[in-house]
Amino acid sequence: MDIVAQMKKFVEPKSVALIGVSREPMITHGIIVDVLTNLINCGYQGKIYPIHPQASEIKGLKTYATIADAPEDIDSAVINLPRDLIPGIVKECVNKGIKAITIATQGFADANDDQGKQLQREIDDAIKGTDARILGPNSLGTANAYIPFSSSFWETQMEKIPVGLVCQTGVFFTSLAGLKVGKIIDLGNGSDVHFSDGLAYFKQDAETKVVGLHVEGMRDAATFLKQASRVAHKKPVVVLKTGRSERAARAVQSHTGSLVGKDEVWDVALKQAGVIRVGDVEEFSDMLRAFYVLPLMKGGKIGIVTGSGGVGIMGIDACQKSGLEVAKLSSATIKRLSALTPSWQDVGNPIDIWPAVMVARKASLFEVLRTATKTFFDDPGVNGVLCMFDTRLPAFGVEFYQLVEEAAKSHSDKPLVFYLHGAFANEAKNKLEETNKTLVFPSPERAMRALRHLADYSEFRASCENW
């Protein structure tokens, strides 16, 4: 069976059988841990077949005593049962012709006993020679904000963003770094469905513009890298590779039973594959957003517009720390900026526009800021612009909204990003990010780091086209 068609049964199921449901919603310590409840609550429109040995109806849905009793043509099954029962249930699913089977249960390769490993072998045998695939065990399965659908027994934080995640922990279902779930595949122990399958799905998925991977380890890194690189030729792939040290590698072993490999090797290999490696959850979130909100940057020359000389210097530091260049301005740009600024001011990049605001007679504060920013955009030697301002007025976000829209229109290949501070920074950030055309970062360093990745990936894509 075609791998994409198969993965669609996991990520976009038209019907799903839930095996291991209870009459009353399962609640632990006040937290709902119930697949059926969460699936209904998230608004799933497909068919749900709850399997229960005694009940005839749960939550208004007809139930079936066994999977064999359920209707035909079920896309997907989600199993939440004690581990001893799993191999038998998997066989029943296979016999029913179900091609996409998610196992949430823990205690297989992730357990420290022999029984877990034995049960895993039995599961492997159950699907051997068939075209059924297993997601997990120890997996929350998938979620898809676009249908919507979630097989997680925990509530999933979903939003229709064009980000596809493949993870080795279910914790990404809960907006780990402030980013909700567009589409997600939790590999769990990854006994069968693995990164290559998730990558194949997201490569062709039109709703996915950026692919994010949380990688702890795997058996076949070479195949993974080849697959990831193939996707990276088409859309950005951002990787949070954890388990860097030997100490962490041991923990990975007991978390998902995966092998880790030397971290430095991963560094080089991922770079060669054209994949963007990030260092932590904050950078992961920054880059997934950056790649779907901002245009790629065709070069590393940055224009810096600021309202403070001191912050401008931080901007230079951040620029050079990220390996970017402070753009040399054209004489036309210098001339246009000089018309705004008092005669005693050295005009250059960064430009501190506060003195210009102070001497502006007719123009408003925001006109001056916008004129300066536009001037930078018009300079052919500037590939992207970082604006760093003190948000003294509540109107800041509203006033700059228009500029963001205009810049995105007139210079659609140049990213515009912000570092905002002061009294109205949060309000301004929220307003500006509503455009879906800019991002506001919490430091000059985070802004420049994101721009650097945009430049690197742009270069990678250009090199692919030249092959």
Add this chain to the structure above:
Amino acid sequence: MDIVAQMKKFVEPKSVALIGVSREPMITHGIIVDVLTNLINCGYQGKIYPIHPQASEIKGLKTYATIADAPEDIDSAVINLPRDLIPGIVKECVNKGIKAITIATQGFADANDDQGKQLQREIDDAIKGTDARILGPNSLGTANAYIPFSSSFWETQMEKIPVGLVCQTGVFFTSLAGLKVGKIIDLGNGSDVHFSDGLAYFKQDAETKVVGLHVEGMRDAATFLKQASRVAHKKPVVVLKTGRSERAARAVQSHTGSLVGKDEVWDVALKQAGVIRVGDVEEFSDMLRAFYVLPLMKGGKIGIVTGSGGVGIMGIDACQKSGLEVAKLSSATIKRLSALTPSWQDVGNPIDIWPAVMVARKASLFEVLRTATKTFFDDPGVNGVLCMFDTRLPAFGVEFYQLVEEAAKSHSDKPLVFYLHGAFANEAKNKLEETNKTLVFPSPERAMRALRHLADYSEFRASCENW
């Protein structure tokens, strides 16, 4: 005159003359840029003497035509006038016996013309041989949330936090990285009052527990380092040293006219001085808070409590990236933890307590989390604890509040910090930080980096005592 007494006239003035006030509040583009308005609005209780050539009263305050006409015994003067007038006004202040003179005006060493330099020389001459001191030019002066007082023509974001800042840009008056101002001294061009003066003041100031420095450059780095080290023997000194590259150094020159020096030399020198160097505004803010909220950490062995194996692995990565150690647990700790967890689980550090929650029959979710965390605290081989949880319930912050209070009481020398994610992360963060005994960080890396600084500084202080 004693330097501390002198600096008190700047930071804790009982009376202040404002030179360069207008009858109506000065407003540019809707922003108040008026010292008098902001000083009154901030709630200053000392005496204000506005100087104005014609007016007899402004905002209900009696005004004086010249500084000579004002009453005697004025602690401080703040000058906002065109640069040509400054040398003459400074002379008048000196003649009046004012010892603390702030010059807000720009266009001296920071200007690109000869006139600015000439005017600076005249100012220098005006105070030569007197015991009057100049703060600035190009300085917002000082602010002090404890009196309260602010000489800034911009509104200052103040809060009574035990942080003293000495900066080379006024932008720190506006909560640059989410941290408001406790006490601040803006050196501006630093023509006279410099870091050594600010350090002398904050060293002895009982309201200041942590000193933060924003350093662009200076003429006499050796004296600075000696002074900073002396303060570091008594309280933590956190330095954001900007202007790292040659490109940035040129910008510093035109910003405040300071010399910069090689960045690598600063790195080594600051470390030797026992000063904590940070890389960006986020780390600056993290560390200023960490040092007044958390206890120093007597060693680098960290206990990691989490609700997710995958996040635990990120915790190990972050721990080792910061040069800290994942603590080896005592057999007593293992035993206590094993009593909570299912038999198939490998018990160690990090501990994933979710399986324990799932098997807990009588204990509540929060009891399990708290028991696990306390067990880590009781282990003598653990110097600090990072808790990383998914905040699935709104009660999270409330439930953990008590644990934070207890841990701070029973183990006052061990910092407890959090990385929280999921639906109620913000609410929980706000609630927990109300204790003033813990901090919630936005990533495991930021948490571990802060703990590392706490350990390093603890080691430095211990080494001082052994001298």
